[in-house]
Amino acid sequence: MGPREASYNYDSIHRHHKRTPYASNTFPKESYSWECSDQGLFYYGEPRHPTGNASASTYWSVFTNPINPFAQSGFNGTCQFPQITRQGLDDSWQHGADLYSVYHDLLGFIPDNLSNKVIYRVSNNVITSQVAGMVIQAMYAPASDVPLHIQPSGTDSLEPSYPCPAASSLYSSYGVGSSATNWTAHLNATKPLFDALDASLQASAASYGVFLAELADHIRSAVAGKSAVLYRHNVAHDGSLARLLSILQVEQMVWVGMGSEVVFEIYKNAHGKHFIRILWGGQVLRSSSPSLGANDGAVDMLDLDVFLAYVDGLVGYRASKIVGLCASVK
Numbered sequence: 001m002g003p004r005e006a007s008y009n010y011d012s013i014h015r016h017h018k019r020t021p022y023a024s025n026t027f028p029k030e031s032y033s034w035e036c037s038d039q040g041l042f043y044y045g046e047p048r049h050p051t052g053n054a055s056a057s058t059y060w061s062v063f064t065n066p067i068n069p070f071a072q073s074g075f076n077g078t079c080q081f082p083q084i085t086r087q088g089l090d091d092s093w094q095h096g097a098d099l100y101s102v103y104h105d106l107l108g109f110i111p112d113n114l115s116n117k118v119i120y121r122v123s124n125n126v127i128t129s130q131v132a133g134m135v136i137q138a139m140y141a142p143a144s145d146v147p148l149h150i151q152p153s154g155t156d157s158l159e160p161s162y163p164c165p166a167a168s169s170l171y172s173s174y175g176v177g178s179s180a181t182n183w184t185a186h187l188n189a190t191k192p193l194f195d196a197l198d199a200s201l202q203a204s205a206a207s208y209g210v211f212l213a214e215l216a217d218h219i220r221s222a223v224a225g226k227s228a229v230l231y232r233h234n235v236a237h238d239g240s241l242a243r244l245l246s247i248l249q250v251e252q253m254v255w256v257g258m259g260s261e262v263v264f265e266i267y268k269n270a271h272g273k274h275f276i277r278i279l280w281g282g283q284v285l286r287s288s289s290p291s292l293g294a295n296d297g298a299v300d301m302l303d304l305d306v307f308l309a310y311v312d313g314l315v316g317y318r319a320s321k322i323v324g325l326c327a328s329v330k
Contacts, residue, residue: 009222010103010110011215013158013234014261015241016131017095018088023081026074033077036062038086041130084130088258092131095259096138103231104139110231114140117230121149123159128235135233157210158236160243164326167207170200200246201314206325208243209315216311217318219266219304223274247314248278251286251297266304274304 020034040059047053062078074081084092103110111117120136122128129148136146155162205212221227241256248262263279278285278292278299287293291310292302299307315321 009219009229009266010231011218011234011264012099012232012261013236013240013244014095014259015238015256016084016088016127016235017091017259018085019082019127019258020079020085021074021081023074026081028073029071030075032075034075034079035077036079036083036085039089041080041083041126082125082127084127089130089134091259092134093138095261096135099135099233100139114142114146117228119149119229119232120146121158121232121234123236123240124150124153124156124161125159125237128237132233132235135235157208157214158234159240160208160211162210162326164207164322166326166328167203170203170206201249202325204243204246205314206322208240208247209322209325210319211240212244212247212311213315213317213319213322215264216308219264219276220308222266223268223304245280248285248292248299249287249289250280251288251293267301275301276304276307277301 020036040061042057042059044055044058046055060080062080064072064076100110104112114136118140120132122132132148136142151157153161218227218229218232222229238256238260241260241262244262245253245256260281261279262285265277265279267275267277269275276299284298284300286297287299288297289310291306292299294306295302315325
């Protein structure tokens with residue numbers, strides 16, 4: 001197997017599955033309704049540590065009262081905008097089942113039962129929790145409650161939602177509504193265009209560098225024997241994956257579809273040397289970075305020290321560069 005003597009640690013991040021539109025992305029009045037009465041969105045609190053009185057299992061049942069004089073904008077019906085659709089819930093369950101069949105049944109890398117060796121994380125957007133519940137059920141069918149790890153809404157690194165004005169400024173310089181004429185006149189000014197696009201790496205490193213630094217820290221803890229966690233599963237958004245792929249300098253960028261996934265696999269050989277393989281869409285990720293793509297572009301059994309040095313070079317050890325990167329608006 002060459003360097004692939006033993007699996008050591010896995011980190012997975014994927015976009016949520018199919019959802020309804022956001023209310024802000026609909027027309028003021030849509031011509032048809034959107035019904036979600038074939039599912040329930042369960043929200044309730046319950047005392048823990050110590051436990052107390054149990055809570056009823058309650059879910060939202062969306063309705064519109066005709067007495068209310070304020071018409072609902074966008075779609076009529078029984079959905080929240082956004083929420084994961086019924087098909088999206090089924091896709092989420094299948095995603096979890098497929099992961100378990102590969103990493104447990106086929107490769108034997110993740111544990112038989114849900115324990116502190118497996119961690120699930122979501123963003124503050126409720127649709128990621130809706131996906132996570134289906135994924136977990138398909139993977140482990142737990143008999144008890146499962147914590148979903150989440151960071152405070154104003155500093156979350158997964159979505160991300162921490163303040164980074166420098167990255168926002170860089171993105172706006174070539175995005176929709178840009179004041180940079182080379183974006184719309186790119187056919188006549190290709191060099192300024194690509195100069196602007198090159199700045200996207202800096203923008204991504206600033207706006208998603210905290211998550212990448214957390215990833216590096218998790219890996220370091222695992223290989224040093226300081227963490228018992230074998231598998232971390234993150235449910236995120238298209239903006240999360242797009243930034244991550246930009247940082248990894250994916251060779252061919254595409255729009256991040258529903259359920260798209262990046263997996264970081266850590267291996268150790270018989271001599272104690274660690275390697276990393278990165279998968280994108282189920283295939284080995286190909287990077288245009290000379291450091292990451294040294295193996296003819298494929299990030300496959302790359303020396304882990306090379307990857308960690310790449311991360312530290314962009315965002316600093318334990319995200320030490322991020323505050324400065326986010327503050328340096330040009």
